[in-house]
């Protein structure tokens with residue numbers, strides 16, 4: 168199964184991603200986690216992307232494509248993927264769609280985890296206590312929200328017009344959101 172998770176920062180992609188992946192026998196692939204791993208490891212790539220991630224800015228598209236190339240190919244070849252944090256803008260979406268179409272591995276569905284901005288602010292403020300640097304500064308949180316609305320939200324139309332979009336209300340408890348997502352997806356996808 169191949170699923171893309173869309174949603175604002177704090178919408179629950181990182182919580183739902185692994186759970187949905189397990190349910191559908193797929194691999195959770197998170198660009199944010201891959202980037203944080205590179206930064207923590209002090210790799211050359213990590214040093215290159217650190218300032219973007221800390222400031223809440225999008226990392227340049229070509230770096231993201233390179234970062235994803237191996238994990239997404241491996242996941243697509245074995246049970247599929249639950250992609251979390253990608254695409255983040257229209258260029259990434261268009262490029263990924265075209266490349267995946269050639270390889271026959273386009274997403275089966277795109278799940279939009281819908282939450283109002285006020286809940287995002289509450290959740291991200293609370294998450295700062297657990298050490299994500301890009302969640303601790305209110306200015307960075309506001310920038311990430313702005314970038315979500317300007318760059319990422321247009322993807323709802325991109326996938327909606329291709330008949331792939333499933334919207335799930337993501338304001339409830341994690342268990343409620345999981346149940347709603349699985350119910351919405353099960354109409355389209357056979358569970359493993």
Ligand code: AMP
Nearest residue numbers: 198199219220223224225226252253255
């Ligand atoms: P996330 O964990 O998905 O909230 O991502 C954390 C940060 O990683 C974002 O604020 C961006 O700086 C960067 N990032 C993650 N995914 C992407 C992407 N697809 N394109 C550009 N930057 C990204």
